[in-house]
Amino acid sequence: MASNIHLTESFTNPPDYSFPHHRISRTMRDPQKTPIVLVACGSFSPVTYLHLRMFEMAKDYVRQNTDFEIIGGYLSPVSDMYKKPGLLSARHRVNMCTLAAEESANWLMVDTWEAFQSYQRTAIVLDHFDHEINTVLGGVYTEDGEHRNVRVMLLAGSDLISTMSEPGVWSYADLDHILGRYGTFIVERAGSGMDQATDSLAKWRHNIYLISQLIQNDVSSTKVRLFLRRGLSVRYLLPNPVVDYIEQNGLYLEESPNTSTTNSEKGKDRDSTNTLLKKDLPAQQQVC
Numbered sequence: 001m002a003s004n005i006h007l008t009e010s011f012t013n014p015p016d017y018s019f020p021h022h023r024i025s026r027t028m029r030d031p032q033k034t035p036i037v038l039v040a041c042g043s044f045s046p047v048t049y050l051h052l053r054m055f056e057m058a059k060d061y062v063r064q065n066t067d068f069e070i071i072g073g074y075l076s077p078v079s080d081m082y083k084k085p086g087l088l089s090a091r092h093r094v095n096m097c098t099l100a101a102e103e104s105a106n107w108l109m110v111d112t113w114e115a116f117q118s119y120q121r122t123a124i125v126l127d128h129f130d131h132e133i134n135t136v137l138g139g140v141y142t143e144d145g146e147h148r149n150v151r152v153m154l155l156a157g158s159d160l161i162s163t164m165s166e167p168g169v170w171s172y173a174d175l176d177h178i179l180g181r182y183g184t185f186i187v188e189r190a191g192s193g194m195d196q197a198t199d200s201l202a203k204w205r206h207n208i209y210l211i212s213q214l215i216q217n218d219v220s221s222t223k224v225r226l227f228l229r230r231g232l233s234v235r236y237l238l239p240n241p242v243v244d245y246i247e248q249n250g251l252y253l254e255e256s257p258n259t260s261t262t263n264s265e266k267g268k269d270r271d272s273t274n275t276l277l278k279k280d281l282p283a284q285q286q287v288c
């Protein structure tokens, strides 16, 4: 790790917050390995099978190609203050992520720390995880009782990493902190090339792990929202409990009031136009 220093040492928690750690393995299986925790930051509006699949792909990659041992994984939904188009309230996004994590692998958890407060930069979010897992919880242990610090690592799609090369989206200091101190697993995403995503991040290459999609699948939350607005089924694109939750609460039936854009979603969210639906659905299904 580049440095042990956090960007901040004072972490403000939302009201009634407690850090979830019930699914962390506190005892390592292999003492020779480095324990890591995977953190996926994003909107999750709504969470899809592709978000969950990222964790499974990372698990396979880690087992086959690295000396890491995954001791837990987190979905960290972004704050409502992110104000991205299509961003449903944090309460609903957290509930859907919780349903998805519960029915999926037994090592996934949802952290509400960033969701239920003001917008927090990703570098600060990773510091928060490092603080909770290593300072508050005290890290993990080998079977022989030896203590190990856990390395926090960002799990992201190649579209998110591409934004790291776009001027004005991320600060250099934050990139150095995220990629230099922590590191990242990048899952290939259709339409967002891996080389393009990482070319300008070469300085941190040793901490960037690229995971190819062997089965192409380009489900996105944007497409799911468009389907829902047009009364089309999204079953089998999302976990069933999440589909049921969306139906029971009548979510995504109308266009989101969050229409202001942030730098980070440049060219990505096409929710306010019909471009995506026209391009991606057969003509007979275009109900607009």
Ligand SMILES: Nc1ncnc2c1ncn2[C@@H]1O[C@H](COP(=O)(O)OP(=O)(O)OP(=O)(O)O)[C@@H](O)[C@H]1O
Pocket: 040, 041, 042, 043, 044, 045, 050, 051, 054, 086, 155, 156, 157, 158, 159, 160, 161, 187, 188, 189, 190, 217, 218, 219, 220, 221, 222, 223, 268, 269
């Ligand atoms: N199909 C996918 N393949 C690879 N990574 C993905 C995929 N869908 C989402 N991700 C990654 O998951 C993380 C969270 O994504 P996010 O919540 O923004 O979903 P999204 O589908 O991109 O949302 P939206 O369509 O609203 O922009 C990001 O790192 C994103 O790159």
Ligand SMILES: O=C(O)c1ccc[n+]([C@@H]2O[C@H](COP(=O)([O-])O)[C@@H](O)[C@H]2O)c1
Pocket: 041, 042, 043, 044, 078, 082, 084, 120, 121, 122, 123, 160, 163, 169, 170, 171, 174, 264, 265
């Ligand atoms: O920390 C930053 O400077 C920063 C810049 C751009 C994006 N992010 C994070 O990246 C995630 C982007 O999610 P999304 O839905 O816009 O793909 C979200 O968690 C943001 O907080 C973070």
